[in-house]
Amino acid sequence: MRFSRFELFWLAELQRQRDVSDADQQADRFRLTELDAKQGMTEQLLERARRSAERRKDTQHIGRWQQLRRLLTLIFALLAVALGIGATQAVLNQPQPISLLFAVSVLVVPNLIMLLLWALVAVRRNRPVGVTASGLQLLEWLQRSSQAHELGTAWLSHVQQQKLLQPLMAMLSNGFWLLIALSSWATLLLYLSFNDYAFHWATTILSEEQLHTFVRLAHYLPELLFGATLPELSAASAAANFDNTAGRWLSLTVVSYAVLPRAVIFSAAFLLFSLRCARMQLDLNAPGHVATVRAIEAAQRPTRNVDADSGREHESLTFRYASEGKGEVSLSLDFEADPNWRGDENYLGVVARQQDKKALLDRLDKEPAERLEVRIAGSLTPDRSSLRYLAALAARTRRLTVVLVKSAGTTYLKQWQELLEQHEVTYVDTE
Amino acid sequence: MSTLNKPLQVAVVGHTNAGKTSLLRTLLELREFGEVDQRPSTTRSVLAQGVWLEGEQILSFYDTPGLESGSELYTEIEGYADAHRHDGPAQIRAFLQSPSAETIYAQEAKVLRQLLQSDAAFYVIDCRDPVLPKYQDELQLLTRCGKPMLPVLNYTASTPNREQDWREALARLNLHAVVAFDTVSPPEGGEKYLLQSLATVIPAAEPVLTKLLQQRRQERERRFIGGIHSIAELLFEVASYHIRVPHELPEHELKQAAARLQQRIREREQKTVQELLGRFAFLPEDAVTAHLDIRTGTWQDDLFEPETLKAWSKDTGFGVGAGAAAGAGVDLMVGGLSLGLATALGAAAGGLYQSWRHLGEKVKQRWRGERELGVDAATLATIAGRQLFLLQQLSRRGHAATEAVEVAVDHRLSREQFSAIEKVLRPVLTETPDIDREKVIRKLEVLLQESL
Ligand SMILES: Nc1nc2c(ncn2[C@@H]2O[C@H](COP(=O)(O)OP(=O)(O)OP(=O)(O)O)[C@@H](O)[C@H]2O)c(=O)[nH]1
Ligand SMILES: [Mg+2]
Numbered sequence: 001m002r003f004s005r006f007e008l009f010w011l012a013e014l015q016r017q018r019d020v021s022d023a024d025q026q027a028d029r030f031r032l033t034e035l036d037a038k039q040g041m042t043e044q045l046l047e048r049a050r051r052s053a054e055r056r057k058d059t060q061h062i063g064r065w066q067q068l069r070r071l072l073t074l075i076f077a078l079l080a081v082a083l084g085i086g087a088t089q090a091v092l093n094q095p096q097p098i099s100l101l102f103a104v105s106v107l108v109v110p111n112l113i114m115l116l117l118w119a120l121v122a123v124r125r126n127r128p129v130g131v132t133a134s135g136l137q138l139l140e141w142l143q144r145s146s147q148a149h150e151l152g153t154a155w156l157s158h159v160q161q162q163k164l165l166q167p168l169m170a171m172l173s174n175g176f177w178l179l180i181a182l183s184s185w186a187t188l189l190l191y192l193s194f195n196d197y198a199f200h201w202a203t204t205i206l207s208e209e210q211l212h213t214f215v216r217l218a219h220y221l222p223e224l225l226f227g228a229t230l231p232e233l234s235a236a237s238a239a240a241n242f243d244n245t246a247g248r249w250l251s252l253t254v255v256s257y258a259v260l261p262r263a264v265i266f267s268a269a270f271l272l273f274s275l276r277c278a279r280m281q282l283d284l285n286a287p288g289h290v291a292t293v294r295a296i297e298a299a300q301r302p303t304r305n306v307d308a309d310s311g312r313e314h315e316s317l318t319f320r321y322a323s324e325g326k327g328e329v330s331l332s333l334d335f336e337a338d339p340n341w342r343g344d345e346n347y348l349g350v351v352a353r354q355q356d357k358k359a360l361l362d363r364l365d366k367e368p369a370e371r372l373e374v375r376i377a378g379s380l381t382p383d384r385s386s387l388r389y390l391a392a393l394a395a396r397t398r399r400l401t402v403v404l405v406k407s408a409g410t411t412y413l414k415q416w417q418e419l420l421e422q423h424e425v426t427y428v429d430t431e
Numbered sequence: 432m433s434t435l436n437k438p439l440q441v442a443v444v445g446h447t448n449a450g451k452t453s454l455l456r457t458l459l460e461l462r463e464f465g466e467v468d469q470r471p472s473t474t475r476s477v478l479a480q481g482v483w484l485e486g487e488q489i490l491s492f493y494d495t496p497g498l499e500s501g502s503e504l505y506t507e508i509e510g511y512a513d514a515h516r517h518d519g520p521a522q523i524r525a526f527l528q529s530p531s532a533e534t535i536y537a538q539e540a541k542v543l544r545q546l547l548q549s550d551a552a553f554y555v556i557d558c559r560d561p562v563l564p565k566y567q568d569e570l571q572l573l574t575r576c577g578k579p580m581l582p583v584l585n586y587t588a589s590t591p592n593r594e595q596d597w598r599e600a601l602a603r604l605n606l607h608a609v610v611a612f613d614t615v616s617p618p619e620g621g622e623k624y625l626l627q628s629l630a631t632v633i634p635a636a637e638p639v640l641t642k643l644l645q646q647r648r649q650e651r652e653r654r655f656i657g658g659i660h661s662i663a664e665l666l667f668e669v670a671s672y673h674i675r676v677p678h679e680l681p682e683h684e685l686k687q688a689a690a691r692l693q694q695r696i697r698e699r700e701q702k703t704v705q706e707l708l709g710r711f712a713f714l715p716e717d718a719v720t721a722h723l724d725i726r727t728g729t730w731q732d733d734l735f736e737p738e739t740l741k742a743w744s745k746d747t748g749f750g751v752g753a754g755a756a757a758g759a760g761v762d763l764m765v766g767g768l769s770l771g772l773a774t775a776l777g778a779a780a781g782g783l784y785q786s787w788r789h790l791g792e793k794v795k796q797r798w799r800g801e802r803e804l805g806v807d808a809a810t811l812a813t814i815a816g817r818q819l820f821l822l823q824q825l826s827r828r829g830h831a832a833t834e835a836v837e838v839a840v841d842h843r844l845s846r847e848q849f850s851a852i853e854k855v856l857r858p859v860l861t862e863t864p865d866i867d868r869e870k871v872i873r874k875l876e877v878l879l880q881e882s883l
Contacts, residue, residue, distance in 0.1 A: 004651065017683075019605050020706075023709075053852070055853040081622060126867065126869055127867065129863075129864075155804070160869070232451070262880075276547055284655045285654075285657045286657070287657070287660075287661055287664075287710075289712050290657065290709060291709045297483075298461075301481055301483065302479045302480070303461075303464060303478050303479075304476070304479045305476050305477070305478055305479075305546065306476075306477045306479045306493065306545075307476055307477035307541045307545065309475035309476045310474045310533075310537050314534040314535050315535075325565060334563050335561055335563060343660070349569070351567070352563055352564045353564040354502040354503070354505070354564065354565075354568060357502075377465050379559065379560070380560060380563075381447055381448035381471050381557075382444070382471050382552065383446070383471050383472075383497070383499035383500075384471075384472070384538075385499050385500040385501070385502060385503060385565065386501055388500070388503075407592050408590070408591075409559065409589060409591065410589065412469065414469070415469060415470050415471065418470075
């Protein structure tokens with residue numbers, strides 16, 4: 001199924017809402033590697049939404065939704081046309097001569113009042129009101145499924161985010177009234193063209209003055225826009241062409257006050273809608289999208305192993321001890337963590353430099369020790385080199401003891417203990 | 432990006448456990464990059480990870496195994512010094528051809544091989560350690576590769592801190608561009624110094640690195656704003672939770688209803704915690720909404736703990752609900768809430784259909800004598816406070832951190848901080864019809880930002 005851009009963004013919003021509510025399930029459903037890494041992130045999200053929708057058969061629901069929407073629009077349109085025709089007929093069915101004031105009130109005033117109400121209530125609303133709200137409710141009610149409800153929620157959220165709701169509502173509401181106005185105007189033209197009607201200015205309770213004001217007001221736009229001629233107001237309304245002038249004036253008044261304003265607003269709303277549609281953007285920072293974007297990036301930019309582990313076979317160590325030895329030796333390996341440590345006469349000090357380490361081994365080669373005590377700072381990490389050195393020392397003594405010197409803060413005592421136990425080396429902890 | 436025709440290759444090297452993998456986790460904001468452990472020799476392979484800017488790869492970072500036999504290897508390489516006088520890289524290459532590069536020095540060989548192929552390297556140092564001869568040998572060995580080395584003093588937030596000793600030792604090796612860092616709690620601007628130090632040794636990379644820094648800053652701002660938005664949504668939704676109960680409900684059933692509401696609130700809060708963690712690229716287990724009870728050593732979810740709730744209402748002046756709801760973190764509102772009724776009347780006077788329907792509901796509730804359970808102010812203040820705390824923690828936290836953030840009750844907002852938020856939430860709490868959700872959330876966002 002081909003989707004319009006509007007529908008794709010709608011689907012993306014639907015998908016986003018699903019991602020928010022159950023991310024894991026959504027992740028299982030769709031492999032991100034299916035996406036084309038060369039596309040921009042927005043396009044990839046849209047593509048993911050499209051494919052997920054196809055798999056979930058959301059496409060059918062969208063199709064049905066759109067069908068119903070068209071049907072509803074048609075029904076609303078027919079209703080509007082019927083209302084328009086009805087209004088005109090109600091006017092023209094009055095006993096003749098027909099009151100011009102009455103005709104204007106029926107054909108123009110309701111439209112203007114609703115326009116005013118719309119301007120007051122609905123223009124800046126970012127929630128559905130009026131026809132849009134009832135239309136939406138009707139759409140969902142007609143489908144009554146959880147998926148349709150999800151679609152409806154996503155639709156609303158989508159048009160709100162893209163700022164499409166206001167122009168859309170303006171189009172709907174003004175479109176509805178435009179149709180009413182158009183149909184009533186067309187009916188009026190039709191009847192006035194081929195029938196003979198008589199008009200007059202009539203009022204029961206308005207004073208002459210009030211009548212004048214009202215008529216002047218009503219005449220303002222038709223005159224300005226079309227240079228319409230006002231039917232003679234004087235009592236001697238016996239001018240030969242009074243009905244002709246009156247009929248023309250009435251139809252121009254309907255155009256000026258009912259058709260034109262609605263048409264202008266409708267076109268403006270349509271323009272705004274198209275403009276915003278063309279500029280739709282996904283908010284990649286929105287909940288749901290954030291995680292997806294990260295997952296897509298992780299899938300498309302994986303960590304690579306460029307030089308793999310070749311195993312530990314050359315790292316294995318065996319601790320073998322000397323068969324004989326004399327005397328005691330103690331030393332600190334690499335570092336003495338206890339600043340107050342003085343040791344006894346057997347203490348060789350800190351052995352840290354490579355040549356010192358080597359020299360010690362040479363010395364023990366000649367004269368293995370009975371007991372060897374190696375002090376190790378628990379704050380230093382164990383490493384292969386230290387263990388290898390311990391193994392080398394072990395081979396040159398009968399008894400090796402490691403003293404793990406504790407110090408403040410996090411230490412590697414546990415790691416040392418594990419490794420020493422693994423090699424069955426005796427160790428003690430200092431307090 | 433015209434200045435770089437291929438991604439910069441940057442190796443991360445150093446002694447085992449110095450925090451190389453951790454540094455990359457934080458720098459790449461990849462919580463699950465490689466493997467991090469306190470045991471030595473955790474990283475065993477060279478791992479590469481790219482960094483992208485506007486769809487183009489600009490950097491490749493290489494995590495390498497820890498150096499562990501620097502001194503011995505240094506001695507071994509000295510053996511090649513005669514054949515390749517004054518040519519460090521040649522000496523290293525000669526070593527790499529030798530059998531020991533495949534056996535006892537296999538791990539070190541990986542590091543050197545990678546370093547030879549890189550444009551520069553971060554040399555990670557655990558600056559709690561003294562400057563030991565074996566570390567100096569290691570560093571000497573690495574410099575033989577002839578690549579710019581950028582020392583990174585890690586663990587600067589821990590003690591002991593031998594930063595100064597290290598700086599002096601490094602200066603003697605003519606390494607001056609030293610960056611102080613801590614992978615778990617990265618210092619303010621740490622990333623900037625790291626990337627800028629890279630630009631000092633590879634000037635051609637400066638424009639892209641500057642751009643990258645800029646993008647990262649924007650990304651961080653976006654995350655923060657998104658986080659604030661999520662918290663505002665959370666508050667809005669929790670405030671809108673209501674459970675209707677009959678007037679004559681026995682005490683225990685009322686308690687059950689309150690417990691149901693509590694559970695819903697907890698779950699909703701948890702959802703935001705997860706959302707925030709995800710937004711900042713952390714893992715689900717990186718935060719716990721509980722506190723460790725020192726006495727029992729167990730984790731306690733304290734959002735609705737009666738003790739704490741009582742303590743608050745005393746010290747912060749949050750009122751306590753009536754009857755069974757008292758101390759449960761929920762409000763019991765009688766007769767469809769008088770305030771709600773008043774607002775409903777007002778709104779209905781405005782003539783909107785929803786308002787009339789709402790008014791009808793309220794009147795019906797009152798007539799039937801129904802009551803409503805909703806979240807109370809103290810609970811909302813706690814949720815707001817601790818989520819803000821989490822947000823702040825996450826925005827500072829390095830991706831190398833392995834301990835979870837504790838989001839405990841004591842991060843709640845004070846009465847003063849919360850009163851403005853409560854005012855904005857009032858219509859939601861009282862179920863006023865026709866609320867402009869977006870507008871309320873926008874207002875909440877502003878207030879939340881201000882209370883930071
Ligand atoms: N507190 C603190 N802990 C750190 C810091 N950097 C690393 N660590 C911890 O130090 C230990 C070792 O970190 P790794 O990142 O695995 O170190 P490595 O250099 O990659 O180690 P190998 O791969 O074994 O060579 C882990 O337990 C980390 O959590 C830091 O800046 N502060
Ligand atoms: Mg590592």
